[in-house]
Amino acid sequence: MREVVDGVFEVGIGYVHVHLVVTDDGVVLVDTGLPGRSARIGRALHDIRRKIGDVTTILLTHHHVDHTGGLAEVRRRSGARVVAHQDDVPYVTGEAQAYMPHPVVRLVGLFLGKAEPAPVDEIITTDSATPLPGFTAVHTPGHTPGHLSYLLDRDGGILFAGDAAAGGRSGKIGSAPKMVSADLDAQWRSVEKLAGLEFEHAVFGHGRALNGRAVEAFRAYVAAGK
Template sequence: MREVVDGVFEVGIGYVNVHLVVTDDGVVLVDTGLPRRSVKIAQVLHGMRRAIGDVHTVLLTHHHPDHSGGLAEVRRRSGARIVAHQADVPYVTGAERAVYSHPLLKLSSLLMGTPEPAPVDDVVTTDGYSPLPGFTAVHTPGHTAGHLSFLLDRSGGILFAGDAAAGKRGGRVGRTPKMVTADLDEQARSVAKLAGLEFEHAVFGHGRAISGRAVDRFREFAAV
């Protein structure tokens, strides 16, 4: 675990990052990591002298198992409100099952396991929706049709990019792997949309956080 900026913590669960945001009335969790690994979240919270019950909201960037795997358990243990985009809701609730065509993805899905279905309390249908004070949901489709990034109005702006992009060495921004992205052209447009915002810091589902005019790194990447 590391504190990216004041009150925003990055927690590595295997190869994916989840993020904890301390607020006046508890904790906001951005994504929940791999299936059967949510105990790591509880352990980190305990180290912060907090408990899983302090999590009042889960902001879900997208439905892939490495991001939604702990959702049902976190919900059971905390009663947290779950926020997700309309296009990804059927996969989160179990109404539809994601089908992966790439052999590596099929194997990965078997190894990770299928996330337990979870209810979605707040279905995002409009771009720029505010699920919580200080947070703005930005629809960034491409990786999945319902992918969301979240912008937090704190410390000059903190972007939770999810898998709209990845953090690379040297403070660079890069793409997530093509084989796990539904629409590459759509994803490129989403990166350009993020590059048009203003934020000092960016955190990612995969890769290293960027601090200090992080939006400039997005603008450089979008211009390639």
Template sequence: MREVVDGVFELGLGFVNVHLVVTDDGVVLIDTGLPRRAARIEKALREIRRPLGEVRSILLTHHHFDHTGNVADLRTRSGARVFAHAADAPVITGAIRPPAPKKLLARMARRMMHAEPTKIDQLITVDESEPIPGFTALHTPGHTRGHVAFLLDRAGGVLFAGDAAAGRKGEVTSAPRAAAADLTEMDRSVVKLASYEFEHAVFGHGAAVSGRAVDRFRKYAATLQGA
């Protein structure tokens, strides 16, 4: 686990990242990683001297199992409120089955890893709304219909990009495209994110980017617009 900026921690759980944000009102989790990793998240909380009960909110970027794997367990045991976009809610709650991945490997992974459904306490329905103080929800469809990035008003702006994009060697690149619902929309969402201002960006997959991270987003977005 590493501290990206003051009070914002990145925890790697295999190939996916979970982010913990310390606020005046407790801890906010952005996504919850692969199933059966709740103990590792609790250990990370202890490392920053925070008990599980201080987790007040869980912001979900999208419904894929590697991001929602521990949300049901953590919600039950911490009492945290869960936030997700309305378009992804039916999958997270178990009302419908997730769409079948296009690639064989992704389909096999989904069969082996299952995220337990959970109740959502507050739906995100309005773009640029503020689900909790300090966080702006940005609807960024493409990876899933209800994918959301979150922009934190801290340290010049911290973007939690989820799987709208990925970080690699200090640059912004594509998130896993095989799992995307709509590649054209995903590219549009990158261009949208590049229109905001932020100093730091963290991702569901790949390394964080700090220091005018938006410039790296704009560089990547330019390749998409010129394609």
């Protein structure tokens, strides 16, 4: 675990990150990581002198199992409300089953397991919604139809990009793995959308966080073209 900026912590769970945000009203959790690994979230909370009951809100970026694997357990133990976009809600609640056409992805899925379905307490239906004070939900479809990124109004702006993009080396960004994205053209437009915002820092579901004018890395990526 590392503190990206004051009160924002990045927690590695296998190959994916979840993020803890300490607020005046409790802890906000962005995504919940892989199935069967929620104990790692508990340890991270302990390390910052918090406990699972301090988690008041879980913001989901999208429905993929590596981001929702611990959702049901964390929600049961914390009582936190869950926020997701309407287009991904059926997959989170178990009403629909995601289909991954790429054979490698299907094979990996056998080892990862499935996320236990969980209720969604607040459904985002509009762009730029504010699920809680200081957070803006930005609809960034492509990786999944209901993918959300979140912009936190703190320290010049912190973008939680989820899998709309991935952190790269040397202060650059890249795309999320193409074989698991639903619509690559839509995903590109979402990155262009994020490049038009203002933020100093960016964190990702996969890859390195960026500190200091992180938006410029997005703009450079867009300028370079697909």
